[in-house]
Amino acid sequence: MSDHPAPKLVAAEAALRSRLNAMTDPGFSRPDLHAEDAIISRRSIRAFQDKPVPEALMRRILEAARWAPSGSNIQPWKVHVLNGDARTRYTDAILAAEKNGEPRDMEYHYYAPEWREPFLARRRACGFGLYGAMGIERDDRQGRHDAFVSNFKFFGAATGLLFWIPSDLEHGSWLDYGTFIQSISVAARGWGLSTIAQGALGEFPHIAHDMFEIGDDYKLIGGMSIGWPVEDAPVNLFQPDRIDVDEFTTWLD
Template sequence: MHIDTAISSRKSVRRFLDTPVERATIMHILQVASRTPSGSNIQPWKVHVVAGTAKDQLCQRLLDTVDHGKSDPPEYHYYPQNWFEPYLDRRRRCGFGLYATLGISRDDKAKREAQARRNFHFFDAPVGLFITMDRRLETGSFMDCGMFIQSIMLTARGQGLHTCPQAAFAWYHTLIRDELKLDENSLLLCGIALGYEDTQAPENGFITERESAESFTTFYGF
């Protein structure tokens, strides 16, 4: 797959088929992604892959915790503490667009919560990945890990797979750290659902908008 096609066809898939993904395919994706650049080549990322009974057990613990209304204070702020434009409007259009695609009204709290709950079994994907880094590292390593996550998603497209990056897991870092036996310096950044897209699912037809390159680019000396 040409890199342009991989980038333009990548999307957040929110319903997967139960078709297994071979371990060799996962290792290929991660090996290619290992070529991601990082400051001074420190390669700060760690990957924890769950599937089968290990994934089922972890997801059940997560769902039980979610259903009891428990969560952790975040260890890092993914979003601004006080939203402002144009970012607030973009976020709202994304959320409202997804729920509209699913036929969920803005005031249907039960269905909105049920959809959000699906995060915690990786939207039915057969494979889940957790990305961590050492909490003693600095902001530059967040940038490095972001590029690594993108590399995983694009390499997955090259294998005919889809993904969904999921920050939602960061609010359950204590449980995940316990389940995966991670050390205290492991900072959970996000999860990634990995598998084959259910092309019949309406939510997978929702494609988010993008600003034109002209709107965010300034040229100098041209």
């Protein structure tokens, strides 16, 4: 017999009640949205209204997302919320870097160095679908470039996030980070907001390091635009499909 009996399992309902009680009231009423609906209605939005996410609401979303799981509960996340002048200064600086042809020196490899099937075909379908929705022809390099550069403008969103991870952490912590980013996206859906995760926001990391005085003990993963979509923007009509469950699942008895 152990001197330390296992604590009574806290039921999900009890966890929900105690955690909810401690959360910020953003001053908005919360739509009634099932968790599954929040997950499947999340779509990457690439045209946002120029309307900042109020601080209390942004705080509330982060208060929810911090309950994301992480190995040994190490919680490797560090977030900058950019609004107002900070958001403008950062956008202006990365746009200038892009215009001046400064090297894009991401602090990690997002993709494998060689593209292969089936990923190449999926990537192509995503690109063609996205540019097609915007009416950009396949050989319109300038059009594609301009569309890509919208990443650096947070796709018009007034509120943006930057995600940092301690440089010395390993793959497992990057896995943890994925759960955190998705939790922000889903929590945002719960409040009627839309998001897009953006690796592209990590393409000029030295600018963020300098501007926000973050040393090389952290790496910039990228960021996120968050807010309310421009409902009728053609780019927002693009809805990439998914492979079937049976294409990635093996059922074993």
